[in-house]
Amino acid sequence: xxxxxxNPLFLSMQEGKNYTIYCNYSTTxxxxxxxxxxxxxxxxSLFVLLSNGAVKQEGRLMASLDTKARLSTLHITxxxxxxxxxxxxxxxxxxxxxxxxxxxxxxxxxxxx
Amino acid sequence: xAGVTQTPKFQVLKTGQSMTLQxxxxxNxxxxxxxxxxxxxxxxLIxxxxxxxxxxxxxxxxxxxxxxxxxxxxxxRLLSAAPSQTSVYFCASSRPRPNSPxxxxxxxxxxxxxxx
Numbered sequence: 001x002x003x004x005x006x007n008p009l010f011l012s013m014q015e016g017k018n019y020t021i022y023c024n025y026s027t028t029x030x031x032x033x034x035x036x037x038x039x040x041x042x043x044x045s046l047f048v049l050l051s052n053g054a055v056k057q058e059g060r061l062m063a064s065l066d067t068k069a070r071l072s073t074l075h076i077t078x079x080x081x082x083x084x085x086x087x088x089x090x091x092x093x094x095x096x097x098x099x100x101x102x103x104x105x106x107x108x109x110x111x112x113x
Numbered sequence: 114x115a116g117v118t119q120t121p122k123f124q125v126l127k128t129g130q131s132m133t134l135q136x137x138x139x140x141n142x143x144x145x146x147x148x149x150x151x152x153x154x155x156x157x158l159i160x161x162x163x164x165x166x167x168x169x170x171x172x173x174x175x176x177x178x179x180x181x182x183x184x185x186x187x188x189x190r191l192l193s194a195a196p197s198q199t200s201v202y203f204c205a206s207s208r209p210r211p212n213s214p215x216x217x218x219x220x221x222x223x224x225x226x227x228x229x
Contacts, residue, residue: 004155033217042203043156045217088155092220099144099207099218100171103155 002027006104013079014112021074021107023089033101036062036085039051040104046074073088079111094111115139119204119221126228129138134189134224136204144207145187146218149173149200156203162187194228201225 003026013019016108023032031050035043047056049065049072056063062075072089086108090101120135146161146176148171158171162181165176175196178190187206191198202225 009153035217042222043218043220045219048215048217050215090156099146099205100158100161101148101156101218102172103157105147105153105155 002029002091002102004089004102004104006089006107008057009105010108010109010110012110012112013076015080016078018078019076020054021076021087021109023072023074023091023104025070025072025091026072026101027093027094028067029091031069032065033090033092034061034072034074035090037088037106038085046087048077076109079109081111081113084109084111117204117206117219119202119224122222123225124227126226127192128132128157129198130194132191132194133189134202134204136187136189136221136228137185138187138206138219139185140203140206140219141184141221142188142206142208143184145181146171146205147179147189147199148203149198149203150203150223151200159189159202168210172202182219188212191226194226196228197227199226 004022034046047063052067054065060077060104086106088106090103117138143164147159148156150156156158160179162168204221208216
């Protein structure tokens with residue numbers, strides 16, 4: 001059974017600082033996602049990571065994947081208030097099949113002025 | 114583009130009542146799925162479908178039924194609502210992986226269900 005663990009679950013940081021959110025998963029998978037959710041809203045796709053060593057960047061967010069370590073990171077550079085949200089990683093428990101995602105519990109990020 | 118549309122947005126039920134949560138997508142996606150989101154639990158898969166006429170169970174299927182008669186629609190039925198089914202329900206869709214390996218799940222705006 002695939003398990004996905006995120007840490008930290010809560011993160012309070014100051015504007016301008018850097019930080020990393022970690023996502024560990026327990027069994028082999030060939031696809032990992034990062035999503036953002038604002039309070040009361042739906043989930044917005046940030047990154048899809050497919051292969052070992054994959055790195056993707058969008059603005060102040062950069063995601064990477066190490067399939068051997070079963071670890072993905074979401075790095076935040078020079079945080080701004082607009083990045084305050086809950087971030088989820090999700091791992092596809094099937095390989096080459098349907099999209100059965102197992103989600104982490106989410107990291108609630110608060111960026112303080 | 115409408116994307117994934119869920120109705121209703123809010124619903125209050127009494128224990129034992131039944132209802133159907135509607136989900137429709139206009140992107141011609143083959144894969145559709147239902148997740149529930151509870152505080153501190155992330156999202157958990159209820160049922161999913163890889164195409165019209167094909168459905169399967171996810172992690173937490175008990176108390177829910179689904180059907181997929183068309184590519185566009187994937188309704189979720191609560192047979193006899195229980196307070197434990199109080200949650201936010203999200204429908205999602207995506208393209209089949211061989212055609213679009215980088216395609217993420219697209220989520221609807223959610224249905225907030227309270228069972229009293």
